[in-house]
Amino acid sequence: MLMATDAIGSDAVHIPVMRSRILDLLAPALTGDHPVHIDGTLGMGGHAEAVLNRFPHVQLVGIDRDQQALAMAGARLEPFGSRVHLVHAVHDEIPEVLDGLGVECVDSVLLDLGVSSLQIDEVDRGFSYSVDSPLDMRMDQSGGRTAAEVINESTSAELVRILRDYGEEKFADRIVRAIVAERDRQPIETSGRLVDIITEAIPVAVRHKRSGHPAKRTFQALRIAVNREMETLPAVLPRSLDRLAVGGRMAVLAYHSLEDRPVKDVFREACADSAPAGLPMVPESMAAKFRPITRGAERPDADEVSTNPRSASARLRVIERVRPGSISPQNTTKESR
Structure with missing residues (x-):
């Protein structure tokens, strides 16, 4: 809408x-x-x-x-x-x-x-990859898992499936490997940190050729998964x-x-x-x-x-x-x- x-x-x-x-x-x-x-x-x-x-x-x-x-x-x-x-x-x-x-x-x-x-423009909702905010992404904030919980609690296989099915992300494997390595060090709680992880995981040459932000597909996939x-x-x-x-x-x-x-x-x-x-x-x-x-x-x-x-x-x-x-x-x- x-x-x-x-x-x-x-x-x-x-x-x-x-x-x-x-x-x-x-x-x-x-x-x-x-x-x-x-x-x-x-x-x-x-x-x-x-x-x-x-x-x-x-x-x-x-x-x-x-x-x-x-x-x-x-x-x-x-x-x-x-x-x-x-x-x-x-x-x-x-x-x-x-x-x-x-x-x-x-x-x-x-x-x-x-x-x-x-939802995009509210800073504390976590939908936007252009503003650093808590990773929520719930359209209904009265219940359900947040994007941070999906990122930090899902198995590698489940995260790869989410990024491939809902974001059509070609580099899902690379991004998920980077996410898992970072969350093992410290839970991923903010959109800014997630954007940095995604950007570093995508090959430099691809980043410059892609239309749109490098994190666009991953953020779309997480939003779709969080809100079913x-x-x-x-x-x-x-x-x-x-x-x-x-x-x-x-x-x-x-x-x-x-x-x-x-x-x-x-x-x-x-x-x-x-x-x-x-x-x-x-x-x-x-x-x-x-x-x-x-x-x-x-x-x-x-x-x-x-x-x-x-x-x-x-x-x-x-x-x-x-x-x-x-x-x-x-x-x-x-x-x-």
């Missing part, structure tokens, strides 16, 4: 990525009498505020695991009063959240994946689609291929019929329950990227429900209206 930040005095204006385009794509699903919109990654509430402003009859269910972000969003969205329902939860708990609110189905869902500007992002994403996609009403739309913003790939796969499967090949006619029961709205993944335009460089990697996909029925094995009894 990356946002640009424009300083105005001591305050900051947060501009959500692809805000106008997302509003336009969700508009057909939000023009009814009492539409319900889920923002499953609420952040500081920028997208949610835009939805509530443009669609005056929308009821918002805002979900976030980050209690600090949830509090900031609550203050931002306070003018909308009873139209706003905020819940501290992880986005793969959307069905449970809706059940708790007595909501059977919804008209739109937005997931803005990844780390927020709040690749475990929750495959669950939230079908579970959210199952709660969409006919005519409802789901939009997902991803920021790297690890996030975008499962979104692409789940959306493609949801938009395909289940009939065996060769049938002259597809039975209604086997017809696709969704249709794509975007052709592939849409990207921010040049103007947005120049204003907000952090948006450059964003990829937006949107699909629409056209028939009732479940696509998720976990939710076979829950069908949209």
Whole structure:
């Protein structure tokens, strides 16, 4: 949920990525009498505020695991009063959240994946490799292992797997050997020390050729592991689609291929019929329950990227429900209206 930040005095204006385009794509699903919109990654509430402003009859269910972000969003969205329902939860708990609110189905869902500007810019959160801070990286600081605990307590094999799978780091073995040697001498507790270890472990010639910071891939991998992002994403996609009403739309913003790939796969499967090949006619029961709205993944335009460089990697996909029925094995009894 990356946002640009424009300083105005001591305050900051947060501009959500692809805000106008997302509003336009969700508009057909939000023009009814009492539409319900889920923002499953609420952040500081920028997208949610835009939805509530443009669609005056929308009821918002805002979900976030980050209690600090949830509090900031609550203050931002306070003018909308009873139209706003905020819940501290992880986005793969959307069905449970809706059940708790007595909501059977919804008209739109937005997931803005990844780390927020709040988390990057807060010095004591440990997400950034450009500022020395305690290695935390938890989006929900009320529980779970910190990045420091992952670094200092995981086996070498587990650390190599994390860096390879979640960071696509070619020098995972070298970096982990350096980490283990250093943690045996003294536990690694700060981002600055970890950055130094990673930088020294990568060959000098490679450092100069790489695009981006030498620690970028490792920090991404640790963040994903700490917050179980690749475990929750495959669950939230079908579970959210199952709660969409006919005519409802789901939009997902991803920021790297690890996030975008499962979104692409789940959306493609949801938009395909289940009939065996060769049938002259597809039975209604086997017809696709969704249709794509975007052709592939849409990207921010040049103007947005120049204003907000952090948006450059964003990829937006949107699909629409056209028939009732479940696509998720976990939710076979829950069908949209």
